[in-house]
Amino acid sequence: MTGIGTESSAMESARMTQSEAAGEAILLDGKAFAATIRTRVADHVSRLAADHGIVPGLAVVLVGEDPASQVYVRMKGKQTREAGMASFEHRLDATVSQADLLDLVRQLNVDPAVHGILVQLPLPEQVDTGAVLDAIDPAKDVDGFHVSNVGRLGAGQKAMVPCTPLGCLMLLRDHLGSLSGLDAVVLGRSNIVGKPMAQLLLRESCTVTIAHSRTRDLAEVTRRADILVAAVGRPGMVTGDMLKPGATVIDVGINRITEGDATRLVGDCDFASCREVAGAITPVPGGVGPMTIACLLANTITACCRANGLAEPEGLTL
Numbered sequence: 001m002t003g004i005g006t007e008s009s010a011m012e013s014a015r016m017t018q019s020e021a022a023g024e025a026i027l028l029d030g031k032a033f034a035a036t037i038r039t040r041v042a043d044h045v046s047r048l049a050a051d052h053g054i055v056p057g058l059a060v061v062l063v064g065e066d067p068a069s070q071v072y073v074r075m076k077g078k079q080t081r082e083a084g085m086a087s088f089e090h091r092l093d094a095t096v097s098q099a100d101l102l103d104l105v106r107q108l109n110v111d112p113a114v115h116g117i118l119v120q121l122p123l124p125e126q127v128d129t130g131a132v133l134d135a136i137d138p139a140k141d142v143d144g145f146h147v148s149n150v151g152r153l154g155a156g157q158k159a160m161v162p163c164t165p166l167g168c169l170m171l172l173r174d175h176l177g178s179l180s181g182l183d184a185v186v187l188g189r190s191n192i193v194g195k196p197m198a199q200l201l202l203r204e205s206c207t208v209t210i211a212h213s214r215t216r217d218l219a220e221v222t223r224r225a226d227i228l229v230a231a232v233g234r235p236g237m238v239t240g241d242m243l244k245p246g247a248t249v250i251d252v253g254i255n256r257i258t259e260g261d262a263t264r265l266v267g268d269c270d271f272a273s274c275r276e277v278a279g280a281i282t283p284v285p286g287g288v289g290p291m292t293i294a295c296l297l298a299n300t301i302t303a304c305c306r307a308n309g310l311a312e313p314e315g316l317t318l
């Protein structure tokens with residue numbers, strides 16, 4: 001294993017034969033890959049405790065009662081504890097003032113037991129999200145959303161890298177090896193996914209296009225992509241006819257749709273038609289989503305090692 005994302009290749013070759021025989025895209029199993037990352041994180045946590053008496057700590061701040069956010073925060077706490085790290089959960093009322101939220105962030109910034117801080121998004125309207133994110137100590141900014149980490153990533157310097165794009169990159173490297181020279185199209189220009197994803201792909205020497213709601217002849221753009229990352233939050237927007245045959249498709253969308261009495265999660269890609277054209281594709285659920293929390297744990301270890309002047313964990317950072 002050299003660097004991030006080569007460990008599941010044996011598993012993948014087995015799947016490849018099955019998928020190829022069926023004339024369908026290979027499924028990039030984020031759930032399984034995330035489990036291998038969490039195991040690596042847990043191993044590193046044990047070493048930090050045994051060799052240095054250090055327990056990495058992650059503080060997660062949840063404002064309000066958005067049902068999806070509550071689920072994600074619960075998952076984060078559980079997986080943090082399972083990896084042997086300390087989890088600090090702070091739940092604030094939806095009506096919290098900007099000043100009180102900033103006070104909490106400042107307390108966490110100076111708490112030596114806390115190596116990573118994450119404020120769950122979205123925040124309620126009365127709160128200035130940018131101001132809250134920029135109040136987090138950049139060294140503890142395990143989400144990589146602080147403007148200084150955004151700038152460092154863009155400048156090719158050591159940074160905290162946003163978890164979802166980092167997870168996408170791990171999946172891509174695991175499947176493709178080198179990405180150098182490939183045409184990559186990122187669909188979506190959010191600060192959380194689209195923009196950092198484009199920066200990471202550029203760092204891998206891809207030729208990167210960011211497409212968005214104003215892009216003209218979108219299908220003509222996406223059909224050029226060897227790698228397509230869809231992060232627009234529109235269920236089933238990408239259809240098979242918009243893909244280059246054999247493309248690697250990373251579906252970041254997590255959209256809950258209602259069908260009759262039932263609800264289910266779907267991505268931004270129309271899975272059935274994309275699977276017929278793509279070479280490989282991430283499913284929803286079980287693709288990018290689980291990678292996000294695994295990378296959050298990895299970033300917390302990275303922040304903890306940097307804070308203590310220790311070597312960074314191999315295979316968990318860029």
Ligand SMILES: Nc1nc2c(c(=O)[nH]1)N[C@@H](CN(C=O)c1ccc(C(=O)N[C@@H](CCC(=O)O)C(=O)O)cc1)CN2
Nearest residue numbers: 072119120121122143163164285286287289290292293
């Ligand atoms: N501060 C942040 N806020 C938000 C982020 C983030 O990275 N930092 N990302 C998203 C939500 N998110 C993590 O917070 C997240 C989304 C989805 C999953 C996941 O594992 N999804 C599963 C399905 C889970 C389900 O059943 O609902 C999957 O795709 O298989 C994890 C984390 C917005 N906010």
